[in-house]
Amino acid sequence: MEKSRNIIITVSSICLILVWLLSASPRQLNAQDPNHVAVVVRLDEEEVVTQCVAFNEEQISGYDALRRSGLSVTAGFDAQGGTICQIDGVGCPADNCFCQCKGGQDCIYWSYWHQVGDSWEYARVGATTYKVSDKEVEGWSWGPGTISQAIEPPAVTFEEVCDSLGSSEMGVPMEESTSSGNWLQYVLFGGILGLFALALVYSQIRSKSR
Amino acid sequence: MRFNSRAWMVWVLVVAFLAMFARNPLYSIILLALSLLAIQYYARIESPVRSMFLQISLGILLFSAIYHALFIHIGDHVLFELPQWPLIGGIITVEAIADGFRNGLVLIALIATFMALNTIVPSRELVRLVPAAFQDLAVVVLIAITYVPETRRHLRRIREAQAIRGHRPRGFRDWRPLILPLLVGGLERAMRLSEAMVARGHVSERAENSRAPERILLIAGLFTALIGWVMAILWGVSGYILLSLGGLVLVLIVVRKGRRVRRTSFVAVPWTATDTILVFTSLAALILVIAPWPVIGRLSLSYVPYPLLKMPEFHPLVGLALILLSFPILMGMTTQRDHDRMTEPDQNATSSREGIRQAR
Amino acid sequence: MNRTLTASLLVLSGAIGLIALLYPLVAPALDGITSLQAFQASQPGTSGYALLTTTLIGISLLALLLEVQGQTANAKIIAALGVLVAITSVLRLVETAIPGIGGFSPVFVPIILAGYVFGSRFGFLMGTLSMLTSAIITAGVGPWLPYQMFVAGWVGVTAGLLPHPENARLKLAMLAVFAFAWGMLYGGILNLYFWPFVAGETSAMTAAGGGIGDTVASYGAFYMATSFVWDIFRSIGNIVLIIALGIPAIRAMTRFRDRFHFELA
Numbered sequence: 001m002e003k004s005r006n007i008i009i010t011v012s013s014i015c016l017i018l019v020w021l022l023s024a025s026p027r028q029l030n031a032q033d034p035n036h037v038a039v040v041v042r043l044d045e046e047e048v049v050t051q052c053v054a055f056n057e058e059q060i061s062g063y064d065a066l067r068r069s070g071l072s073v074t075a076g077f078d079a080q081g082g083t084i085c086q087i088d089g090v091g092c093p094a095d096n097c098f099c100q101c102k103g104g105q106d107c108i109y110w111s112y113w114h115q116v117g118d119s120w121e122y123a124r125v126g127a128t129t130y131k132v133s134d135k136e137v138e139g140w141s142w143g144p145g146t147i148s149q150a151i152e153p154p155a156v157t158f159e160e161v162c163d164s165l166g167s168s169e170m171g172v173p174m175e176e177s178t179s180s181g182n183w184l185q186y187v188l189f190g191g192i193l194g195l196f197a198l199a200l201v202y203s204q205i206r207s208k209s210r
Numbered sequence: 211m212r213f214n215s216r217a218w219m220v221w222v223l224v225v226a227f228l229a230m231f232a233r234n235p236l237y238s239i240i241l242l243a244l245s246l247l248a249i250q251y252y253a254r255i256e257s258p259v260r261s262m263f264l265q266i267s268l269g270i271l272l273f274s275a276i277y278h279a280l281f282i283h284i285g286d287h288v289l290f291e292l293p294q295w296p297l298i299g300g301i302i303t304v305e306a307i308a309d310g311f312r313n314g315l316v317l318i319a320l321i322a323t324f325m326a327l328n329t330i331v332p333s334r335e336l337v338r339l340v341p342a343a344f345q346d347l348a349v350v351v352l353i354a355i356t357y358v359p360e361t362r363r364h365l366r367r368i369r370e371a372q373a374i375r376g377h378r379p380r381g382f383r384d385w386r387p388l389i390l391p392l393l394v395g396g397l398e399r400a401m402r403l404s405e406a407m408v409a410r411g412h413v414s415e416r417a418e419n420s421r422a423p424e425r426i427l428l429i430a431g432l433f434t435a436l437i438g439w440v441m442a443i444l445w446g447v448s449g450y451i452l453l454s455l456g457g458l459v460l461v462l463i464v465v466r467k468g469r470r471v472r473r474t475s476f477v478a479v480p481w482t483a484t485d486t487i488l489v490f491t492s493l494a495a496l497i498l499v500i501a502p503w504p505v506i507g508r509l510s511l512s513y514v515p516y517p518l519l520k521m522p523e524f525h526p527l528v529g530l531a532l533i534l535l536s537f538p539i540l541m542g543m544t545t546q547r548d549h550d551r552m553t554e555p556d557q558n559a560t561s562s563r564e565g566i567r568q569a570r
Numbered sequence: 571m572n573r574t575l576t577a578s579l580l581v582l583s584g585a586i587g588l589i590a591l592l593y594p595l596v597a598p599a600l601d602g603i604t605s606l607q608a609f610q611a612s613q614p615g616t617s618g619y620a621l622l623t624t625t626l627i628g629i630s631l632l633a634l635l636l637e638v639q640g641q642t643a644n645a646k647i648i649a650a651l652g653v654l655v656a657i658t659s660v661l662r663l664v665e666t667a668i669p670g671i672g673g674f675s676p677v678f679v680p681i682i683l684a685g686y687v688f689g690s691r692f693g694f695l696m697g698t699l700s701m702l703t704s705a706i707i708t709a710g711v712g713p714w715l716p717y718q719m720f721v722a723g724w725v726g727v728t729a730g731l732l733p734h735p736e737n738a739r740l741k742l743a744m745l746a747v748f749a750f751a752w753g754m755l756y757g758g759i760l761n762l763y764f765w766p767f768v769a770g771e772t773s774a775m776t777a778a779g780g781g782i783g784d785t786v787a788s789y790g791a792f793y794m795a796t797s798f799v800w801d802i803f804r805s806i807g808n809i810v811l812i813i814a815l816g817i818p819a820i821r822a823m824t825r826f827r828d829r830f831h832f833e834l835a
Contacts, residue, residue, distance in 0.1 A: 010268065024287040024304050063284070075516075128284055185524040189236055192529060196243045199539055203250050226713065230621060257709035281791075320713065328709035336706055346639050346648060347699065353652025354659060354703040361653075361660045386814045389661070389676075393819055396653045397826045404649035412645045425575045425637065429582060432633045436586050439626045453622070457629050463636065 035134035038161035039069045042141040042153045043090050052162035062112065062127035062138055075128075084110045084127060090142050111150040113139035120152040137161070211545040213252075213538060215335040217485040221248075222327040224492040225535060228499055229319040234513040236524045238315040240532050244539070245322035251542030253329035260325055270321075271314040278310030279303070284516045308515040335479070342468030353403070357396075364395055424463055431459030484541060491537045498531035579637050580690075580727065586630045587720060590623045591762045628716045634723065635698065638691045650826070651695055654684055658696070659704040677704070678725060678756070678804075679811045682749055685729030687823040693726025714760070721759050725752050742816050746809045753805030757797045 034056070041049045051069035060068075066084065067073050074086035074093065085092045091110060092099035100108035112123035114130070115137035123130060132138060139153035213221075229241045249260065259266065285305025292300060333355055340348040368391050377387070435456025442449025499511070510523040658680045681700060685693020698719040705711045705718070732748060735741050 021287075021289070021304050021307060024289050061284070185526060186521075188526050188529055189240075189524040192240060192533065193243065196240075196247060196536075199247055199543060200250060202543055203247075227621075255709060259709060324712040325709070328711050333706045336711070344635060344639065347635060347695070350648055350651045350655060350695070350699055351703050351706070353649065354655035354699065355707060357653055357656035358659055358663075358703075358707055361656045362663070365660060386818075389815055390818055390822070392657055393680075394822050396657050397650070397822065400646075400650040400653040401826070401829070403653065404646040407645040407649060412648075422572075422575065425579070425640075428633050428636060429575065429579050432579070432582050432586070432630055435626055435629045436582070436589070439586075439590065439622055442622055453625065457625065460629055460632055460636075464632070467636070 036158075036162045037065050037132045037134070038137040038156070038158045039065055040137060040139045040153045040156050040161070041066075041069075041071060041087055042139070042143075042151070043088060044142060048154055048156075049088065050156055050161045059131040059133050062114075062123075062130040062132055065132050065138055066127065066140065084112070084140065086110075087140060087142075108142070108144055111141050111143070113141065113153055115139065115158075118155070120155075122150060122152075211484075211541050213488055213541075214479055214481050214485040215331045215339060216481075217488040218327065218331050218538075219339060220489045221492045221535070221538065222323055224496045225326075226320055226323045227496065228532070228535075229316060229323055231500060232511045232528070233312065233316060234510055234522050234524075235312045235315050236513075236522050237511070237528065237532065238312070238319045240529070241535075242315070242319040242322050244532070244535050245319065245326045247536070247539045248326045248542075249322075249329050251539055252326075255329045255332065257325060257329045259321070260329060263322070263325070266321070267314075267318045270317050271311055274314035274317070275307045275310035278306045278313065282306040282309065286518045305515045305519050308519055312513060312515065338479075341464050342471045343464040343466075345471045357399070361392065361396065365392055368392060424466070427459060428463055431456045431463070434459065488537055491534045495531045495534040498534070499528055576637060579633065583630045583634050584724070586626060587724065590626055591759055593623075624713060624716060627720050631698070631716055631720050631723070634694065638694050647692065650688075651692070651699065654680060654696060655699045655703050658700040659707060662700075662704045663708065676807070676811055678722075678749060678752060678808055679815065681722060681726050682729040682745065682752070682808075682812070683816065683819050683823065685726035686732055686745065687820055687827060688730070690727045690730030693728075693730045694723045695726070697722035697724070697726035717760060721756055725756070728752075738817055741820075742813060745816055746812045749808035749812045750805045753808045754801050757801035757804065758793060761793050761797055 035054065035058070037053050037055070037060075039051045039053055041051075043049060049071065051071065053065050053068045055065070055068065063075065063084070066087070071088045072086075073084065074091065075084050087110060112127055112130075113120045114123055114132075115121070120139055135158050137156065137158050141151050141153045143149075143151045225241055225245060229238060232238065232241070253260070279302050283300030283303065283306070285301070285303030287304035288301045289304060289307075290302055292302060294300070334352070337348050337351050337355070340351075365388070368388055372387060433456075435453050438449045438452025438454070438456055440449065442453055510525040510528060513522040658677055661676045661680065677700060681693065681697045684696045688696075701715065701718045701722045705715050729748065732744060735744065
C-alpha cells in the first residue's frame with residue numbers, strides 16, 4: 001500500500017516535471033535588440049568575415065555570439081565544455097574536433113580572441129564560458145592555434161563592423177533541428193526494446209509455471 | 211544453462227566498456243536492458259543493490275539532472291534564470307537537464323552491468339579468476355570469505371552473551387565490548403589456522419618472489435605507464451601506446467610469476483562451446499562498435515543535447531552490434547534452467563558436483 | 571637494495587595516485603598557462619579520462635600488490651590477514667546493526683590499527699583486501715573498486731609509518747587525529763574519482779571555466795552536496811572508535827605479533 005502510493009507519487013511528479021520541461025520554448029530573438037557585439041572570423045589568409053550581432057540580454061556567451069552571427073557553426077562538447085570545431089565550413093567535424101592535430105605543437109584549429117583596447121588578446125577561457133557585453137569585439141582565427149603560434153585576426157574596430165549597419169546587422173534566429181527525419185530508426189529501436197520486454201515476460205511466465 | 215565465469219567476465223567488461231563509450235541514451239537504454247535481462251535469467255545471488263535498484267536509479271537521475279542544470283548554462287530552451295550567484299548563477303535550460311539524464315543513464319547502465327556480474331558469478335569463482343601470481347592474496351581472500359559467516363556467528367554470540375547480562379547496544383561506546391572479544395578470538399583462530407596450514411604443507415615462497423631484476427622491471431613498467439598516462443592526457447595517441455606498454459610489462463611479470471606457482475584446482479570448471487560463442491559475440495560487438503568503420507554510425511555514438519535539444523540518433527548497425535550481446539539471454543530463453551535460484555552455499559555444492567560430473 | 575626498491579615503488583605509486591586524482595583540479599590551471607582550445611585539442615573526454623585513470627590506478631595497484639605480496643608470503647601472515655580481513659568485512663556488513671550516525675563506518679579503524687602494529691606492508695594488504703573481500707561478499711564489485719582498494723591500501727601504508735611514542739595518551743591522540751584526517755581524505759579522494767562520472771563530461775572539469783580556484787570551488791560544491799556531512803560523521807566516528815578501542819586492540823595485536831615472531835621489515 002505504502003509502496004504503491006510512493007510509486008504513484010513518483011510517477012506523477014515525473015510527469016509534471018516532463019510537462020514543465022516540454023513547455024519551454026526556444027529563445028526568440030528580437031530584431032530591435034539593444035546590444036551589439038562584433039564578431040571577426042578569419043577563415044584563411046585572404047578571407048575575413050565580420051558580423052554585427054544584436055542581442056537582448058545583458059551578456060551572452062562568446063559561443064552564442066558566434067552562433068547568432070549567422071555563420072554555420074559546429075561545436076563539440078566534451079570534458080572542457082564547448083569547443084568550436086567548424087565555422088562557415090572551415091574546420092573539423094564535431095566528432096573529431098581537432099582533426100588537424102598531430103599531437104604536441106603542430107595543431108591547426110580555431111583560436112579564440114578578444115579585442116582589448118586596440119589589440120587582440122588570446123582567450124584564456126572557452127567560448128561557452130566567456131561572457132561578452134555590448135560593444136565588444138570577438139575574434140576567431142583558423143590556423144596554428146597555440147598561444148605562441150596563433151595568428152591574430154585582422155585589426156577591425158567595433159564601429160567598422162557595427163556602424164555601417166543596415167544589411168550587415170544580424171539577429172539570425174537559431175536554426176531549427178531539421179532532422180525530424182528518419183522514423184525508421186526509432187521503429188527499430190522500439191522493436192529491440194519490444195523483444196527485450198517479451199524476454200522479460202517470458203522469464204516471468206516460466207518461473208511462475210514452476 | 212550456465213556459462214563459465216571467465217566468459218561472463220568478458221561479456222560484463224564489454225558491456226561496461228560500451229556503456230561508458232557510447233554516450234547516446236538510446237544505446238545506454240539497450241545496454242541497461244541487456245544487463246537487467248541477464249540478471250533476470252541468470253542471477254543466483256541476492257544483492258542489496260538489486261532490491262534497491264529502482265530507488266538508486268531514480269536518485270542518480272535526479273541528482274545528475276539537478277547538478278547539470280545548475281552548472282551548465284548552455285542551451286536554447288530556457289526554463290528560468292538564476293541571478294548571478296557564484297558557480298550556479300545563470301540560465302537553467304532543458305538541454306542541461308536532458309544532458310543530466312543522459313549522463314545518469316550511463317551511470318545506471320554501468321551499475322546494472324556490474325550488478326549482473328555480482329549476482330551471476332558466485333564469489334568463489336570471482337576469487338578463482340585471480341591470476342596465479344597473486345595466489346597468496348587469493349588465499350587470503352578465500353580465508354576471509356570462509357571466515358565471514360563464522361565471524362558473524364561469533365559476533366552474534368558475543369551480543370547474546372551481553373544481552374543476557376542485560377547489556378543493550380546504544381551507541382559508539384558499545385563497540386568496545388563487542389569488537390575486542392571479536393578481535394582476540396579472531397587472532398586465536400588465525401593462530402590455529404596457520405599451524406594447520408603449515409602442517410598441511412603450505413610453503414612460503416619468499417626466496418622465489420624477491421627477484422631483483424623482476425622488481426626493477428616492475429618499477430620501470432609502472433613508470434612507463436605513468437608517463438604514458440600523462441602523454442595520453444596531453445597529446446593523445448602516443449600516450450596510449452606507452453600506457454599499454456607499461457600495462458604489458460606488468461602482465462608479462464604476472465604471467466611469469468604465475469608460471470612458477472603451482473596451483474591445485476579441485477574442480478575443473480568446464481568450458482563449453484557456448485562459452486566460446488559468448489566470448490566471440492561479445493568481442494565482435496565491441497569491435498563493431500568501437501572500430502572506426504566508415505559505414506557504421508560513429509556520429510550516433512555521442513549524443514550532445516546542446517545547443518538545441520533534438521532526438522538522439524539510433525544507427526541500425528550499432529543497434530545490431532549491440533544485439534549480438536543478447537546471446538546469453540537467447541540461450542537463457544531457449545534452454546531450461548538447470549536449477550532455480552539458490553542460496554550461495556548450496557549453489558557452490560551443486561556447482562562442484564556438476565563440475566565433477568562434467569569432468570568425467 | 572631491497573629497501574630502496576620497495577621504497578621507490580611506494581613513492582612512484584603514491585605519486586601516481588596523487589597525480590591521477592588531482593589532475594581534474596589542476597587541468598584548468600594548465601589551460602590558463604597554455605591555451606584552452608589547444609589544451610582541449612587532445613582531450614580524450616571524460617569517459618576517456620575515467621577509463622585511462624582507472625587503468626593507471628589499476629596498474630599501480632597490481633604492481634604494489636605484487637611487490638608487497640612477495641615480501642609477506644608466509645602462512646602466519648596469510649592466516650592473520652585472512653581473519654582480520656574477515657572481521658573488517660563483517661564490521662562493514664553490520665554497520666547498520668549498531669546505532670551510529672550518518673556515514674559512520676568502522677572499517678578504517680582495524681586497517682589503521684593493523685597497519686600501525688604490523689607495519690606498512692601488512693597495512694597495505696589489510697586495506698586493499700578488506701575492500702576487495704567486502705565488495706565480493708556484499709556484491710559490490712564495480713569500476714570504483716580499484717580506487718577504493720588503492721586508497722584503503724594507502725591508509726594502511728601511512729599508518730605503518732607513524733611513530734610509536736611511549737606515552738599511551740600521546741599515541742592515542744596521534745592515532746585519533748590520523749583517523750580523523752583519513753576519514754575526511756577518503757571521502758574527498760573517492761569523490762574526486764566519481765566527480766567526472768557523476769558530473770558528466772561537459773561540466774566536470776571546467777564548470778566555471780577559469781583558473782584553478784574556480785574548479786576547486788566547483789568541486790567543493792559537488793563535495794558539499796554529496797558527502798561532506800557523511801565524511802564528518804565518519805571521521806568523528808573514527809576518533810571515537812580509536813579512543814574506545816585503540817589501546818586494548820593495539821595491545822592484543824602486539825601480543826599476537828610477538829607470539830608469532832613476525833618477520834616484517
